[in-house]
Amino acid sequence: MYIPAxxxxxxxxxxxxxxxxxxxxxxxxxxxxxxxxxxxPLILDENEAGKAIxxxxxxxxxxxxxxxxxxxxVLAIFTGVHSYISSSWYDHENVPTWNYVAVHVYGKVKxxxxxxxxxxxxxxxxxxxxxxxxxxxxxxxxxxTMLQARGITAFxxxxxxIEAVKKMSQNRDAKNHQNIISELEKTGCPNSILVAQEMxxxx
Amino acid sequence: MYIPAxxxxxxxxxxxxxxxxxxxxxxxxxxxxxxxxxxxPLILDENEAGKAIxxxxxxxxxxxxxxxxxxxxVLAIFTGVHSYISSSWYDHENVPTWNYVAVHVYGKVKxxxxxxxxxxxxxxxxxxxxxxxxxxxxxxxxxxTMLQARGITAFxxxxxxIEAVKKMSQNRDAKNHQNIISELEKTGCPNSILVAQEMxxxx
Numbered sequence: 524m525y526i527p528a529x530x531x532x533x534x535x536x537x538x539x540x541x542x543x544x545x546x547x548x549x550x551x552x553x554x555x556x557x558x559x560x561x562x563x564p565l566i567l568d569e570n571e572a573g574k575a576i577x578x579x580x581x582x583x584x585x586x587x588x589x590x591x592x593x594x595x596x597v598l599a600i601f602t603g604v605h606s607y608i609s610s611s612w613y614d615h616e617n618v619p620t621w622n623y624v625a626v627h628v629y630g631k632v633k634x635x636x637x638x639x640x641x642x643x644x645x646x647x648x649x650x651x652x653x654x655x656x657x658x659x660x661x662x663x664x665x666x667x668t669m670l671q672a673r674g675i676t677a678f679x680x681x682x683x684x685i686e687a688v689k690k691m692s693q694n695r696d697a698k699n700h701q702n703i704i705s706e707l708e709k710t711g712c713p714n715s716i717l718v719a720q721e722m723x724x725x726x
Numbered sequence: 727m728y729i730p731a732x733x734x735x736x737x738x739x740x741x742x743x744x745x746x747x748x749x750x751x752x753x754x755x756x757x758x759x760x761x762x763x764x765x766x767p768l769i770l771d772e773n774e775a776g777k778a779i780x781x782x783x784x785x786x787x788x789x790x791x792x793x794x795x796x797x798x799x800v801l802a803i804f805t806g807v808h809s810y811i812s813s814s815w816y817d818h819e820n821v822p823t824w825n826y827v828a829v830h831v832y833g834k835v836k837x838x839x840x841x842x843x844x845x846x847x848x849x850x851x852x853x854x855x856x857x858x859x860x861x862x863x864x865x866x867x868x869x870x871t872m873l874q875a876r877g878i879t880a881f882x883x884x885x886x887x888i889e890a891v892k893k894m895s896q897n898r899d900a901k902n903h904q905n906i907i908s909e910l911e912k913t914g915c916p917n918s919i920l921v922a923q924e925m926x927x928x929x
Binding site for chain 2: 617
């Protein structure tokens with residue numbers, strides 16, 4: 524991804540946290556010689572060799588899974604809050620822009636066997652059920668329900684590169700920065716308010 | 727994109743509206759033999775021949791623009807609201823899932839000249855300034871500010887295919903559907919509440 528230096532995020536802890544909090548990703552590759560993308564939750568983990576991996580699964584009906592056998596190159600895109608930024612909110616003339624946060628993870632994909640797949644499903648469900656009133660647990664599901672696990676292709680992606688952008692008007696002075704936050708809040712739009720909250724965080 | 731029949735959205739008006747309301751897209755292609763993605767606003771328009779196009783621009787510093795000269799295949803991904811759906815909210819045992827809306831637009835990209843680029847910037851700015859208190863207008867900007875237009879690669883994408891998914895628990899009966907909405911609202915999470923709102927809309 525092209526990232527101007529001022530917007531590059533190289534804080535690894537921050538990037539890990541972002542992936543954990545924005546885990547619904549887009550998995551991109553070339554499938555049957557066509558750009559292909561699937562929207563799925565991915566979890567950041569470590570393999571037995573201690574290397575950073577992403578773990579996820581797609582339907583067996585999705586041809587992307589078949590493509591993993593011959594083409595291991597994938598890109599996982601994690602997106603966060605974003606909003607249009609009007610330059611009419613600045614105290615000087617300029618062009619409008621867009622504030623956003625995103626992380627691109629490059630890696631090599633390999634499919635998992637049924638046992639590994641089931642373990643990965645447990646981690647995924649435990650993560651998202653952590654705040655449930657009555658947390659669902661994979662190990663409590665009937666054999667019948669767990670047959671659905673045979674309908675998926677589970678995989679891990681050995682990470683080869685991470686690129687992270689955080690474009691949050693860092694190029695503006697304190698006065699303009701604060702004014703952008705106030706104007707975003709005024710819009711009443713949920714996305715804009717989330718960007719205002721992100722911009723308000725101490726770096 | 728792999729889309730089970732029940733989640734396929736083929737309502738062209740609905741898709742157009744979605745793109746207009748979720749215009750901050752991800753432009754994917756192969757750049758220097760690598761999967762490449764850029765986060766930018768895109769506008770749905772028509773070219774002089776009356777064909778549907780997407781119009782946008784990226785920084786001239788972004789190598790993706792250079793790649794357009796030799797490889798015209800691109801995929802534009804538009805994403806909407808999404809949320810984890812716990813199967814503990816159903817009245818029967820099942821596995822959890824994710825509700826989401828997305829549109830994938832395939833097309834062939836070509837770069838625009840400076841005059842066409844300036845026109846495209848005007849359309850973009852007019853769209854996003856429509857609700858501004860003091861709408862910024864491209865034609866009011868000084869020559870000095872407009873020099874920034876020379877730092878971009880503007881382009882149009884002639885659309886060759888559109889794939890749209892709307893996965894909003896359509897496979898659940900009325901009682902479970904309503905319960906999912908209630909539970910999403912209870913989470914207090916902005917994304918989940920937006921999904922509840924989307925699920926509450928009449929089809």
